[in-house]
Amino acid sequence: MTDHPIAQLSAYLDGDLDAGARAAVETHVTRCGECARTLDELRRVARQARALRERGAEPAPAVWDAIARHVEQGRPAERRAAARWRLTLTAPQLAAAGLLLMMASAGGGYLLRPTADAPRPAGALVAGGDSGTGARTDTQSRVQIAAAESAAATQAPDSIRPRMPGGAVMKQVVLPWSQYDAASADLERVLEEGRGKLRPETVRAIEQSVASIDRAIEQARQALAKDPANEYLSRHLAENMKRKLDLLRQAAAIVRQS
Amino acid sequence: MWAALLLVAVAGASVPVPSAAQERERERERNRERNRTRQQQSNESSQNENEDDDASGAAADRRQAGNVDTTVSVSGDVRIVVTNFGGTITVKTWDKNAVRLVARLSRRDYVMMRATESTVRVQSGSRRGVSLAQDYELTVPANADLGLSGTYTDVDVEGVRGAVRVETVQGDVRVRGGSGVVALKSVQGHVSLEDAKGTRVELNATNEGVRVRNVSAERLAVETVNGDIVLDKVDSPDVEGVTVNGNIWYEGTVRDRGQYLFATHNGRVDVGVAEGTNATVSVATYGGQFSSAFPVNRGDDRRSSRRFTFQLGNGSARLDLESFQGGIRLRRPGAAAPRDKGEKDEKDGDDDR
Numbered sequence: 001m002t003d004h005p006i007a008q009l010s011a012y013l014d015g016d017l018d019a020g021a022r023a024a025v026e027t028h029v030t031r032c033g034e035c036a037r038t039l040d041e042l043r044r045v046a047r048q049a050r051a052l053r054e055r056g057a058e059p060a061p062a063v064w065d066a067i068a069r070h071v072e073q074g075r076p077a078e079r080r081a082a083a084r085w086r087l088t089l090t091a092p093q094l095a096a097a098g099l100l101l102m103m104a105s106a107g108g109g110y111l112l113r114p115t116a117d118a119p120r121p122a123g124a125l126v127a128g129g130d131s132g133t134g135a136r137t138d139t140q141s142r143v144q145i146a147a148a149e150s151a152a153a154t155q156a157p158d159s160i161r162p163r164m165p166g167g168a169v170m171k172q173v174v175l176p177w178s179q180y181d182a183a184s185a186d187l188e189r190v191l192e193e194g195r196g197k198l199r200p201e202t203v204r205a206i207e208q209s210v211a212s213i214d215r216a217i218e219q220a221r222q223a224l225a226k227d228p229a230n231e232y233l234s235r236h237l238a239e240n241m242k243r244k245l246d247l248l249r250q251a252a253a254i255v256r257q258s
Numbered sequence: 259m260w261a262a263l264l265l266v267a268v269a270g271a272s273v274p275v276p277s278a279a280q281e282r283e284r285e286r287e288r289n290r291e292r293n294r295t296r297q298q299q300s301n302e303s304s305q306n307e308n309e310d311d312d313a314s315g316a317a318a319d320r321r322q323a324g325n326v327d328t329t330v331s332v333s334g335d336v337r338i339v340v341t342n343f344g345g346t347i348t349v350k351t352w353d354k355n356a357v358r359l360v361a362r363l364s365r366r367d368y369v370m371m372r373a374t375e376s377t378v379r380v381q382s383g384s385r386r387g388v389s390l391a392q393d394y395e396l397t398v399p400a401n402a403d404l405g406l407s408g409t410y411t412d413v414d415v416e417g418v419r420g421a422v423r424v425e426t427v428q429g430d431v432r433v434r435g436g437s438g439v440v441a442l443k444s445v446q447g448h449v450s451l452e453d454a455k456g457t458r459v460e461l462n463a464t465n466e467g468v469r470v471r472n473v474s475a476e477r478l479a480v481e482t483v484n485g486d487i488v489l490d491k492v493d494s495p496d497v498e499g500v501t502v503n504g505n506i507w508y509e510g511t512v513r514d515r516g517q518y519l520f521a522t523h524n525g526r527v528d529v530g531v532a533e534g535t536n537a538t539v540s541v542a543t544y545g546g547q548f549s550s551a552f553p554v555n556r557g558d559d560r561r562s563s564r565r566f567t568f569q570l571g572n573g574s575a576r577l578d579l580e581s582f583q584g585g586i587r588l589r590r591p592g593a594a595a596p597r598d599k600g601e602k603d604e605k606d607g608d609d610d611r
Contacts, residue, residue, distance in 0.1 A: 209465050212502050232544070236582060
């Protein structure tokens, strides 16, 4: 079975597909065991996430440390692989982000990513952006931060690790806007508190770089609001968000060493 | 305090007190004694260092100040680790199995050198506060592996054939040579690499550009935030160049089954590929334009005029070209590389757009 509709599964779950596309997905899923299992996994993660949110559970602060570790471990080779294999996650899956981040606090978060030998399914893509209003809420935004899995992540039970056709495994951090903002703010606070330890020109260089990335993020976000289906913009936005966390984490490390 | 004064007054009345002159003389004598002890210790230390010079292979700790010029014997494939807070680290090579360190230090600073046959460690320090700028010049065997780090440090390496790792916060990094793993990183400084044959080459700058010339590697990854990336005469099956605010210029091989990714947010992507290249070219931009010196046959890809894929030859390699708001150009090889460090090319995009 080829041409798995990976990119459409989450939209299908959200009821965002038109009748024709929805029928096509349903037809495919009845014939394709791998996609059916992936869909089931996504349903289950979304269900668990809803339950989690109904209980009022929030990711622990340690989550951000875990994210930072993930970011640091995200070597270029892994980033490239991550950039090319993504699955659209929409509202229910976004809710799942909280759950996934809870997992991250234990050592790893997850998102679709192929195993080394897995064939590349066509059309795999990153989650979309705002739904056009420009408002940023957890349920509207669909942002994922690509990051390398930690050793602990690979030790997570398979039952909570959704798989995709070809043996791909969820192994990346999914991060909603508010949580990304919190992570970003945490790291920026470290930099702010430690700026006295650094030479002004070093602080300036870091701030200039952060500002450039912020501009890129904002421009990508605005573009995505106009063109939500644009997979390039989705990926571009996610990569710049990851890049910012990466830079801030690096800056925080410099502060600690100074 | 009043009680103390009273006690002194009482004592002064009953006990002979030495005169001020006598007290000063005693203090001078104590100082002379301290100096004699220090001198003796220093002589013993110096003698030990001289003995270490002859004892190649044994660990030798040297803490030296002033003008330093010392040489230790090592094996040819020695690993050299240098940490310098501020100043410069300059490394050159020679055909001796020895490492020479020349340093000029301020009076308050010193350098610690610990050498075994296989490893030489050099670290700056200060008797008071933070170490001032120190300039290190090392001459090393050509096959040496280098690990150089600093905070406010410029690094210049010439002619090594071993692995090279450099990390500085503020300072330029310039390396000519290197093999195996070559990893160069600066937050506020230009990074350049020439004439390297690496297995894995990773170059990171944050607020300045990166320049690569005549480099072959199994994998070459270059990243910056604010700065241009110039990749000239590159031979690798796996190349990645990513910046946020800068241009990317590539001239090199595009090998069959290779992977090439060049992406910027605000800048131009300019890639030269040879006639007969086999690559599947994926183009993505939001506000930029694409131009090609080669025929573009998009087949049944009707996604967008700004996001599409086409094939050159049999499409064996994968070539991803992305610029959010800059132009993307696929050209024939032979163009002159953009100007060097500090000379910013004009960008297609506009930060404030």
